[in-house]
Amino acid sequence: MSRLDIKNGLVEMAHGSGGRASAALIDGLFTRHLDNALLRQGDDATLFEVSAGRMVISTDAHVVSPLFFPGGDIGSLSVHGTINDVAMSGAKPLYLSASFILEEGFSLAELEKIVISMAEASRLAGVPVVTGDTKVVESGKGDGVFISTTGIGVLAEGIRVSGDRAEAGDAIIVSGYIGDHGIAILSSRQGLEFDTQIQSDSAALHGLVADMVQAVPDIHCLRDPTRGGLATTLNELCKQSGVGMRIHETDISVRAEVKGACELLGLDPLYIANEGKLACICPKASAAKLISVMQAHPLGREAAVIGEVVADESRLVVMQTTFGGQRVVDWLAGEQLPRIC
Amino acid sequence: MSRLDIKNGLVEMAHGSGGRASAALIDGLFTRHLDNALLRQGDDATLFEVSAGRMVISTDAHVVSPLFFPGGDIGSLSVHGTINDVAMSGAKPLYLSASFILEEGFSLAELEKIVISMAEASRLAGVPVVTGDTKVVESGKGDGVFISTTGIGVLAEGIRVSGDRAEAGDAIIVSGYIGDHGIAILSSRQGLEFDTQIQSDSAALHGLVADMVQAVPDIHCLRDPTRGGLATTLNELCKQSGVGMRIHETDISVRAEVKGACELLGLDPLYIANEGKLACICPKASAAKLISVMQAHPLGREAAVIGEVVADESRLVVMQTTFGGQRVVDWLAGEQLPRIC
Amino acid sequence: MKYVDEYRDGDKARELAARIHNEIDPQRQYRFMEFCGGHTHAIFRFGIHDLMPENLKYVHGPGCPVCVLPAGRIEAAIKLAESEDVILCTYADLMRVPAGKGDSLNRAKARGSDIRMIYSSSDALAVARENPDRQVVFFAIGFETTTPPTAAAIRIARAEGLKNFTVFCNHVLTPPAMLHILSSGEACIDGILGPSHVSTIIGSHAYADCCSLYRMPLVIAGFEPLDVIQSTLMLVRQVNQGRCEVENQYVRAVRETGNQKAQALMAEVFEPRSVFEWRGLGDLPASAVQINAQYALFDAEKRFAMQKMQTADVKGCICPAVLRGISDPDQCKLFATACTPEEPKGACMVSSEGACAAQYSYGRYRSAETRV
Amino acid sequence: MKYVDEYRDGDKARELAARIHNEIDPQRQYRFMEFCGGHTHAIFRFGIHDLMPENLKYVHGPGCPVCVLPAGRIEAAIKLAESEDVILCTYADLMRVPAGKGDSLNRAKARGSDIRMIYSSSDALAVARENPDRQVVFFAIGFETTTPPTAAAIRIARAEGLKNFTVFCNHVLTPPAMLHILSSGEACIDGILGPSHVSTIIGSHAYADCCSLYRMPLVIAGFEPLDVIQSTLMLVRQVNQGRCEVENQYVRAVRETGNQKAQALMAEVFEPRSVFEWRGLGDLPASAVQINAQYALFDAEKRFAMQKMQTADVKGCICPAVLRGISDPDQCKLFATACTPEEPKGACMVSSEGACAAQYSYGRYRSAETRV
């Protein structure tokens, strides 16, 4: 096998050729760090055992810029992001697949950092990466590293979490502070740099979800408010379930720094991405129990009911402002970009 | 929802924002064409039922240039590529996930062509795309469309196909003409254009594999000789199984056009990618039966034994040339590039 | 946030609102124009409407720099980005503004033009320094608040001898627009919430003419909700008492003579244009600035052969009437049907300060409430 | 493939080989230098070795343009691509050639230089036409076969008045290298398989000196395996009969005077260099061409301040001895250990025509067979 100069080397087209250089990259970097019994099978597909029942599958492409940001990097993010989508069905995530698209010229040392961070996130979550693929695109036809992950999980009996189950009267719960991830990314984005202690909240939420569905198997909806933020997630749920929502600004936790950054840049925390938070819709009667279970978990300590589901043909999310007024909280339109006016 | 101008529109950053434009793209293009009962669930993760047993998972990133080539496009390729990796474990592919990374400025009309072709390939194969994700990267940070697909499948009892099972004495079978895909791609690559009738062999091989494992459950290895070609695939199997191989050039089918293009460009058909062929290692005694089953399937009509596995500590693939000499058939080194000398 | 949170106190707001309810004459209508999009945004974002009496109505004004920029200016910028090998830098606010036939800077960027969003005029300078072989054009917009930063960048460019930096200047002036609205008399208003940050630069004395010539009460108002409500109360009192004065509610940031250093900087780099077209208001004399002869080297309109584009406004769009305070967004037939923030037909649907966008994003609950 | 397949007939090959076995004198050694990498490649690819008697040995020569290019020339090209904003176009064969300290054009490309692989000199012209604002440099290599296409491109560039196209010329000449090998006497050979496609251009008469001065049998041989075997038989007969002639086995493509139109084109654009460095052979007088004064505008070495780089060869690499026919690749301690096609230490491990690469990729079965 050809040697891999991780310290000084760059990704070359040959690393994606499928030949000996590809094998060296996979052996010396990917399987080395992500190592686990299933991955070690070494075939193009990985074998695992399942019991009869219901499973779920979810996939996400991860294309974050910058690749390294306060509180994480694309490696850990790509693990958390897909674990969370699996968990948002109420399922227990089992395995991940990972496909890498590398840009020619990307530093192998940085790639190793990303893979190590991915391996750590996967180990911590107890969800191994069991199969993968790597391609290389020419310099100028990629952006360093893209990672697509797919997750599969098993769903315990009796659980039926879906975006179409919100009903008038249900409580709306959010698991904690919103906007941390998006602001952490913005703070490190070229041309916009500002200093802040804010870290991405990127985290795997399946442990929290496991506690939640155990306490309240009849949770109606779960969703992680990633791109588009809480506002967009709530609107998605309204659309799917054919309901409206009434939420209360005072009950939504936003850190002072996130508020500050939003004021500075003309953004709204409700539209800022999160990577370690969830929104939950449950029967009003179960809300208190859920909140107490969530607050007992390190990732749900600031969980709070932020509003209720209402019948509304227009499927609007309307927010009572801290101020005492009311306003529609719409889908994100276009991109969230810093404004000057 | 905002309207999608598929005819004249281009991919914009907003299509990846997670907001209303993202929803419009997904509804108006992806779920519309890929439509199936599971995808229609509309959640971030998709639910399905399984029986107890063994499953497999495999993933591939697809980054082909050009996106449209004789005999296929990145859409059909991304379906075939992953179905084949699942099938190469002997399993029956069940479901696919698809994650798209779109470059800002890419034509929505071309994107639709790709998604339609993906949908057709998936329908023909009977393997639906049940979940997906779409991201948009800035112009100059992608290459039109990248598609990562992940496939899962179920493995019937008694089948144990793996790259480490090749044994001295086993027969080596190839399912048909090699090199078609790679030459079809080269023929349409900018700056190298030549005219040819050669079409990519891109096809889903799980039907062929199903016939094969039914006839001979004890198939030792299956692999699709994609990147790096047949030469690299055989070397991979030698490495995994700790064996060598002796193959016969006369028994390997190569179309005249593929030979011609290779002579012109200084390439070797053994290193050219295939997307609808498989290499199979089986006990010598089963070879004849397998060949007859394969030849009865439209995708295995030219199946032939091309050599045998031998004990060889050096794990070399050695080929008897048509000419009567012998030479090592090594791993692909670097990239396969047109030569002038 | 100091100097922010104190001015967002809901309880105080309700008490102040109660005072307005107390003092208001139920027999008459109070129509106050919030000149600035900033006020429009605050009114919708905080739901100030809900606190006001039925017979007090906020009327939207033309104070959103994105909304008043004619489509033709954007089209000219797109043409420039497409025909010459320039890097066009602009504030993100402009990216989605319709430039005719469904085009926008966003779409020109998607088609391959090198258009970059910046946060500050100094970022445009940085782009120019980093790309010495390419021409960098800063597509500048804004009222008097945003003009001094552009002037500062131009002065630095000259000091550094930057040969590849120019500005496509679209800076406009507040008082001429206000005088125009008042002189036309169409808007039918009883008072004006005066600009806050524009006034920081130009000073409260700049509005003397408006008040005296047209006998119009004017209160310079901060952008926080308590500022808006207090200023509204101050306007109610002027109306009730028959006064027509320039009052300054935003005393913590606005001096009578404004920021004279910033004014001097503007005067050094810019000169008034004889006439400038405003979307909705048409050609207004002496209502904008251009780069003066001394700094002509940095004027994109001089360096490049920029075409003067005339773009017909979209049929059915009543932006002009909205910007003049004559109509409300939901009087537009396209509102929330053909025209949404995702596919804006007029500029007022783009900026979150635009009256139509604010009404769409924040205000639709009113109609919803009546349905539910 | 017509004119290809007929010359790859295994049965005929074995019969011809039998004839060689018949005619050969078992008492002596026959050492024939295949001057061209094309022959080296064919010998390994088709396994011609296996058909030859034990006492007949092919000795590799310097006829691979990639192998004989000094690392310093590649480093100079990399420096150029990195220091100036040029597009460097080159044949793919060069991309992996080591340029010292583990660098290569491939790695320079990965680091961000705009290096493009082309298939033809006319592709380089197309790149220049498509990028009028950038300098396009064609990094040209090759023997007399590849030189006329470069000359044609330069002539077209002048006719079109292309101002952004230059050639970094590294074309070398075959006869001087052959004379050098023979004059040094180190190689210890009994005959030469003469170049096939070089001879197509320069004609069979170009080797008269080699034969007469050094009394060396030479057979111009086609690249197909039957051509090689037939030529080998012709050499065996010359040796056995004590003849030292230039014979032409490749008569279907090589005329005595070669391709005179191509020769005239080369003469129009190029002139001999007084001296040129060859990897392995050192400085050889009049062994390469450069662009002449008439076409100086298209000479990259004149347009750019290209540095003359001296790169020490890798310690342990015996490429020079391999290229001179003194040593075999597997006599190199780095062969197949530190030096592999993936991480070549010397140029002979890069091109599939390089003796080390051919031995590695195709030849290792011999040692493997003995082990198994």
Next chain:
Amino acid sequence: MCLAVPARVESLDDVSSTAMVDLDGIRKEVSTVLLDEINVGDYVLIHVGYALERIDPIEAEKTLLLFDELRDSEA
């Protein structure tokens, strides 16, 4: 129009005419070329990366007091 927020001046750099300002834990460098006199501890209005004007703390306080007065007073 003209999004501007008050932030506290943490430090000043006279050479580059910039200040580091803080807004509830968000620190950003802004240009001070539009202002004559700024001191550490001042609150300034930030717009497109420039300090536009000082917030007058006495007037700010007065405004707050006025809220109370207004709501209590009769017209």
Next chain:
Amino acid sequence: MCLAVPARVESLDDVSSTAMVDLDGIRKEVSTVLLDEINVGDYVLIHVGYALERIDPIEAEKTLLLFDELRDSEA
């Protein structure tokens, strides 16, 4: 060195000095500036997109015959 393959001339374009050549179903445009006289049906050696030389069909045939002679003849 110098990878060159024989291909059949399918058509000629005198204006651009190019030929369309065919190699077992692979058709490619090549430059003919290095050759004086080419006819449709000729086989030419292709190198880096240029036709280098015509293959002489009579000599090619002779060579093939020679193989037979050589293998049969005594030295």
